[in-house]
Structure formats: C-alpha cells, structure tokens
Amino acid sequence: MKIATWNVNSLKVRLPQVIDWLAATQTDVLCLQETKMEDKVFPYGELAAAGYHAIHNGQKTYNGVAILTRPDIDMPQFDLPAFDDPQKRVIAATVNDVRIVCAYMPNGQAVGSDKYEYKLKWLTALIRWLGEELQRYPRLALLGDFNIAPDDRDVHDPAAWKDQILCSEPERDAFRRMLELGLSDAFRLFDQPEKIFSWWDYRMMGFRRNQGMRIDHILLSAPLAAACTACGVDKAPRKLERPSDHAPVVAELT
C-alpha cells in the first residue's frame, strides 16, 4: 500500500494536479492539508470519478484536511478530542486495517508569539491523544504537515534558522515526544541523500536553489515501520506551473 501526504495550499487551485498525481503514482491513501474550503464545496464527485473515496474536515480560507483513498474508509474521526479548537487541522480513519491520522500542525509564526504558544499547546494535545490512539490502534500512521524540521539535516541553512520557528528546541522536543510514543520517521528508516526537503519558499527562487526544509512527515508505529520498504519526497509536482509550495512525501508499505 502506497501512502502519502501533501500540503496543497488550496485544493481549489490544485485539484487538477492532485488528480493527475494520483493517476500517475497509483497512490492508495493521500492525506491533504490546507484545502482552504468548506465541506459543502469539497470536490467529492471529481475525486470519486478518479476512483477515490474522500473524507474532509474543512473551513473557509484557512486550514482544512482530507483523506483520499482507493480502499474503503472506516471509523472516520474529525478534530482532536478534548481540545476545543475552531481550526480544522485533524482527520483520521481506518483504511486496510491501518489507522491513518492526517494532521496540519500549526505554523507558529514566530518563537514567543501567541501563535507559537498555541502551537506548543496544540502539539501537547496531539501527543496525549496519539498515545491513546496507539493503544486502540497498534497499526497507526501519522501523516501531515508538521511545521517542524526535526534536525539540522532537514534545513538548508541551519545557522540562519537556529532557534527560529520550525526549528526551535520546544518544537523539536515535541517531535521527539512523538517518536518516544513508539513512532518512527519513515524517511529516516532508509539511507537518504543530503538536502532532501518537502517545502520551499515561493520567494527568492527557493525551489530552484533548493533552499527548503523537511517539515512534512510520515510517522509509523512499530508494526508499520517493519513493513515499510521505501520513503521519499516526490519533487515532480513542485516543478509544475502554479505549484503548491510543498511537495508530496510518500511511503510504501508491504
């Protein structure tokens, strides 16, 4: 089973790219972030015509997450429980006996800002809930835009970004706490080339200069990590006209 995550930065703009990419890659499960639309305008019909079931947790303008699958979807869940939040950042479901959790984690804007405090509180709530979910669902995959670069290897210029947003120690500590639940970073299960990123700034020719960050991740519980045969970033969609600033991250499970 091929699973993937992609922050599309508006599904309205990117829907043709998503449908083309699904057809080209034969992906079984795709988690989307930043759909930026309400549920009532979500393109269920176009996706069904492309062969995909879909569930969506959206809102106007900001955030919004979806899971697209070729297999049937069971036990959908929307939002973090026990964390009152109008921002639509979490959706989960069971697909082929794997619990898929799709998350758009807060950006945080700047270390020390109100949005940064919200990010850290949100991450703590996520981690508490993930611990419970792993008890219920030992076969669990967490996919999404984490807005965290876990390590200096994941940053094009670690000196410039030291202690900045996406790289600060409290954010990296939250990422480590996810790993301590028993999850593995699928990308790091394998030897990887240097300077592989999943996001590049639209400005300053960031993509052409490969000035990016690895902030989109697939974390796997132990049974799934043992079944994972490959993980990488597919840069092809980032080269298209009107791309998202993020590229898909893909993992293959036997």
Add this chain to the structure above:
DNA sequence: ATGGCTTGAGTGTCAAGA
C-alpha cells in the same frame, strides 16, 4: 532591508503561510 510569492476574501489591500 523582516521584503522577496501565493492564496482567499473581495474590489482595497491585507492576513497568513513558513
């Protein structure tokens, strides 16, 4: 130099992203 693009809302120009 805290900008540089891109999107949505909405028709001015700003918030937000990372």
